Amino acid sequence: MPLCIRTNKKFGEIIRKALISKKLLDFSFLPYKDNEYIWFPLIKEPSKKQKEQLEKICAFVIEDKVLSPSEYRPKSFKEILREKLTEKEAEQLVTSFDVIGDIAVIEIPKELENKKQFVGEAILEVHPHIKTVARICGEHTGDFRLRPIEIIAGEKRTLTLHKESGCLFKVDVANTYFSPRLSFERMRIARLIKPNEIIGAWFAGVGPFPIVFAKHTKMKYAIAIELNPKAYSLLVENIKINKSENRIRPLLGDVRKIVPKLNEKFDRIVMPMPKGAEDFLDEVFASANNGCKVHFYRFADTKNPFLDSEKKISTAAAKNKRFVVFSDKRIVRSVSASKVQIVIDFEVR
Ligand SMILES: C[S@@+](CC[C@H](N)C(=O)[O-])C[C@H]1O[C@@H](n2cnc3c(N)ncnc32)[C@H](O)[C@@H]1O
Known part of the structure; x- marks a missing residue:
């Protein structure tokens, strides 16, 4: 019986995304819904800080619940993109990215600016070892050869091993x-x-x-x-x-x-x-x-x-x-x- 987070159904999608980005969602069980609530299985109990962050999204309860095991097969990055992007958008996106430690560094064209969070979360979902997704926002410049980046999903940090x-x-x-x-x-x-x-x-x-x-x-x-x-x-x-x-x-x-x-x-x-x-x-x-x-x-x-x-x-x-x-x-x-x-x-x- 996995530990679950229970929240009102209307917050289902937003809390699912937050759990993915915090690496808390357990994909080996299926979420369960009744008329009012939805239960998501958790890999582990969220930390105090994670709970505080989740509370800012919606009210929830953490409790045990019997759930059916899922026949979950992790989808590929491209499969996930195909579900949410049009063919033209998918073509614009270069699906390869560099991985530095546990940070993925990806180029996302300006035309797909409004899809950047979705792309970042898709990378986190497919690659469990990646904890942060950074978007490249410009060329390497200056004597130090630095390029501007922004964190689009996962942990907000730029230091890695x-x-x-x-x-x-x-x-x-x-x-x-x-x-x-x-x-x-x-x-x-x-x-x-x-x-x-x-x-x-x-x-x-x-x-x-x-x-x-x-x-x-x-x-x-x-x-x-x-x-x-x-x-x-x-x-x-x-x-x-x-x-x-x-x-x-x-x-x-x-x-x-x-x-x-x-x-x-x-x-x-x-x-x-x-x-x-x-x-x-x-x-x-x-x-x-x-x-x-x-x-x-x-x-x-x-x-x-x-x-x-x-x-x-x-x-x-x-x-x-x-x-x-x-x-x-x-x-x-x-x-x-x-x-x-x-x-x-x-x-x-
Ligand atoms: C393209 S990076 C290569 C860094 C490293 N060798 C690597 O492969 O990851 C060039 C590096 O040279 C440094 N740099 C630029 N001008 C320099 C100079 N005049 N003297 C010493 N280092 C310099 C930059 O800060 C930057 O870290």
Whole structure:
């Protein structure tokens, strides 16, 4: 006999939605209705705070009630959308979304603004491990590469713990940059790292590149440089969480100011700053050991994506009296119909 919440039938739909968003609704039993009331089965007794929030919606009683088991089969996200959106609306919605820890981050076009809560609740219903749904409200901008977001369903928070390649990262999806789509790149580079390398992990964010390197390679150490104080503070925490204090040195500030003062030569430099990485090439050539490997990320046109970056790298090398050998290049991901993110690997001599 499950624990249930009983309320007046007229509040049925609103309380059902609230229970889903609080992860309290037990889908293994069918709700029951009589002429006046409806009973919803609960996974557990709501906390004091949850009860207070539910009381703001309507009056209710919590009690045991015999209910029939449901033959509930969780619907897919697309099935739920098809029930509530027109065909045209469903087409406008990109149904894939990023998951960072227990937060889903999704783009919802302006035309579907009035359906955003429904879309958020559909994600919570289908994916029990997701606790919060955030809508992306604009592009990444500014030096910190942040994008505006709004929480559209679930718990009102932006901090989460993300797991990747055996590492844990605390991420604030509103105040720091983090993309789970770069996980392949992090491991691709980790596989190239030789024992005892000294690595410049520039534009480090909350630390995913150097922390994955510390976990999976025999590098000597990495110097992780980050400008955004909020990202830097999580970088420091993440280094501790992953027990990498002895192999990653975090520094807060601008690569352009910090690198010349470091008195350090790198065997490898990672530059995950696709907007503007070309402005930091002088710092690369000034701090690269002979044979230093560089991983240079940049946004580019889909047409001839590598040419302009290769020219910029060669020109900066000549200016700094260095020589480069290009070793690899690939498209990391598509950004829009006309734009891609690329990576170029080169060696400095
Ligand atoms: C695209 S994000 C990459 C973050 C991280 N490496 C990742 O993959 O999640 C670029 C990062 O570089 C930082 N940044 C921007 N300009 C910088 C500078 N001049 N010096 C150091 N960090 C900078 C931003 O704050 C941001 O966290």
